[in-house]
Amino acid sequence: MSFNMRTAVLLFSLGWISLSDSQTVEVQPGENATLLCSNFSSFPTHTIWFRLVNQTLPICISSIYNFAQPSVLCNGTEREKIELTSNISTIFLKIKKVDLSDSGLYFCGYYTSGHPVIVNSTYLKVQESRSQNPSTMILGSLTVFLLLVIIGLIFKIRKFHTGIDLFKLKLNMQRFLVNT
Known part of the structure; x- marks a missing residue:
């Protein structure tokens, strides 16, 4: 079972996932990566992108309340590195000039009763340089x-x-x- 599926099964068993739309995005170092999340609500919802660190700890990257407002970066996230935008149907997480350390499992969702609810999961794979x-x-x-x-x-x-x-x-x- 792949890392992506094992993690999704673990999060599902903990009750953190309501719906998982898993995908993989592959990029070369130095390129920009754009991860997509379906806008799952017809009314304004506080949507959060976070990343799974060390296969166990979800870390907040950025959040947005609705597509008309600017996003808010979580503590430790560099503004030059991350751009979160939204339209009515999709929430976009753009990671600029990726490097190998950006590889990992990214989640889009929201919090309810103190627990994250995952809507989409994306595995970002930064390929090693071919030099x-x-x-x-x-x-x-x-x-x-x-x-x-x-x-x-x-x-x-x-x-x-x-x-x-x-x-x-x-x-x-x-x-x-x-x-x-």
Whole structure:
């Protein structure tokens, strides 16, 4: 069972989830990631985005009361990093210039009777950078060099064998001419 499903099952068993619309968003480091949450209420509701830290502790990121008002960041959330916006049907959590530490399980929901009620869960997967490390580049260069050396040797051996064949042919012709 994946981390996302295990966590959702755990939260469901604790009675924290009423409806789970789970999805995965994959991005490269440095890109922006936008997570979506359906606006589940036809009247203004205090909607909260939070993130599961260390697989057990939900931490508040930002909240919004309705789409006409600005969002409020929770303690410790950097304004340059997070942008929460809303329209009538969707609440958007934009995470700017993601890095590997932003990977994790994000939840959208609201609080009732002191407990969070999850509406959507999204696993944000920040893929590792595809830049080449120095040892890979050195190994690749060495492989190409050795391949060129092998090809050069093959041509040299073929040329040597061709030279030997011509020498034998010339020697045989001289013997033939001497014998005739």
